[in-house]
Amino acid sequence: MTPSTAPRRSVLVTGAAGEIGHGLISSMRADDVSIVAMDLREVPDETRKLCDAVHLGDVCDKNFLEHVLTMHETNEIYHLAALLSSRAEHVPETAHDVNVQGTYHLLRLAARLSESWGSRVKFIFPSTIAVYGIRTVEDKMQAGALRENEHLSPITMYGANKLYCESLGRYYSRHYRQVAKGRPEHLLDFRCLRLPGVIAAETRPSGGTSDYVPEMLHAAAKGEDYACFVREDTTIPWMTMPECVEAVLRIAQIDTPPHAVYNIGSFSASAGDFAALIRKYFPEGNITFEPDEGRQALVDSWPRDVDCSSARNDWGFQQKWGLEAAMEEYIVPAIRKHYAPTT
Numbered sequence: 001m002t003p004s005t006a007p008r009r010s011v012l013v014t015g016a017a018g019e020i021g022h023g024l025i026s027s028m029r030a031d032d033v034s035i036v037a038m039d040l041r042e043v044p045d046e047t048r049k050l051c052d053a054v055h056l057g058d059v060c061d062k063n064f065l066e067h068v069l070t071m072h073e074t075n076e077i078y079h080l081a082a083l084l085s086s087r088a089e090h091v092p093e094t095a096h097d098v099n100v101q102g103t104y105h106l107l108r109l110a111a112r113l114s115e116s117w118g119s120r121v122k123f124i125f126p127s128t129i130a131v132y133g134i135r136t137v138e139d140k141m142q143a144g145a146l147r148e149n150e151h152l153s154p155i156t157m158y159g160a161n162k163l164y165c166e167s168l169g170r171y172y173s174r175h176y177r178q179v180a181k182g183r184p185e186h187l188l189d190f191r192c193l194r195l196p197g198v199i200a201a202e203t204r205p206s207g208g209t210s211d212y213v214p215e216m217l218h219a220a221a222k223g224e225d226y227a228c229f230v231r232e233d234t235t236i237p238w239m240t241m242p243e244c245v246e247a248v249l250r251i252a253q254i255d256t257p258p259h260a261v262y263n264i265g266s267f268s269a270s271a272g273d274f275a276a277l278i279r280k281y282f283p284e285g286n287i288t289f290e291p292d293e294g295r296q297a298l299v300d301s302w303p304r305d306v307d308c309s310s311a312r313n314d315w316g317f318q319q320k321w322g323l324e325a326a327m328e329e330y331i332v333p334a335i336r337k338h339y340a341p342t343t
């Protein structure tokens with residue numbers, strides 16, 4: 001057998017202590033890959049033990065980033081660290097520092113590394129449906145499934161940050177120093193997925209606005225009451241964590257995709273649709289609706305659904321489950337197992 005000449009994958013995951021970090025690192029561990037995790041917060045033991053190294057530090061600290069990247073000869077970056085939409089509205093300037101400055105530092109370093117390694121460092125970036133901003137609920141219902149270039153007027157700091165960083169990533173990977181004489185031969189390889197609300201059974205989100213569905217689920221599974229902070233008719237696109245992780249790993253592995261940024265999502269559902277199904281599976285918890293005006297406005301500006309045809313056509317993205325099947329085949333069994341008493 002001829003030995004492979006491809007360099008060993010050396011992966012950096014920022015925001016490794018978060019929900020996607022956990023799912024991604026668990027799925028990646030099966031591959032022959034060196035995984036370096038980074039977060040400001042302590043990385044849970046379950047994730048830590050799957051990593052070759054863990055660094056605690058701030059993505060806003062340029063020197064720290066440089067140290068980590070060069071020390072591990074990183075050639076693949078999953079930049080998950082971010083302050084999500086609701087949290088970012090409480091501390092918008094901090095959110096800008098983390099979401100924009102942190103991403104900018106990392107993009108610059110990855111561009112420099114691509115140049116010095118002589119091969120393109122992959123930069124995988126999760127973006128969000130919060131990059132969309134629809135003016136009224138009537139417009140939202142009429143607009144239906146949005147394509148990647150429609151309604152790009154986010155009303156949140158988080159959405160604005162992500163939209164700008166999508167452009168920065170595109171710039172560094174396609175147009176970097178485009179008129180300069182000594183333009184680098186190897187630019188970084190930026191790939192971005194706009195994620196919908198993501199539902200995980202093993203972990204709980206924090207700081208997001210789409211958190212109402214995971215919160216509702218986890219409360220009901222524990223037999224607790226839950227007051228949902230958006231209206232019953234509030235509708236956005238969704239997917240499960242396993243589907244999200246699979247899509248992130250897939251966009252990272254395919255040959256150069258034609259576009260830098262893709263919508264993905266599995267189904268569109270309202271808070272009421274979820275509540276009805278959750279009551280069926282977990283009747284002990286009482287779900288009520290007590291909309292919070294501020295957070296409601298954020299979700300109202302997000303699309304009812306997203307058009308994933310580019311992702312389907314360009315790299316074979318496929319949704320695995322609709323709402324009912326996702327509940328039946330993943331969410332309910334996995335959440336029951338998660339809360340099952342240990343013997």
Ligand code: AKB
Pocket residue numbers: 084085086127128129130158195196197198207208209210211
């Ligand atoms: C949030 O609610 O902020 C995130 C998102 C939709 O990107 N889950």
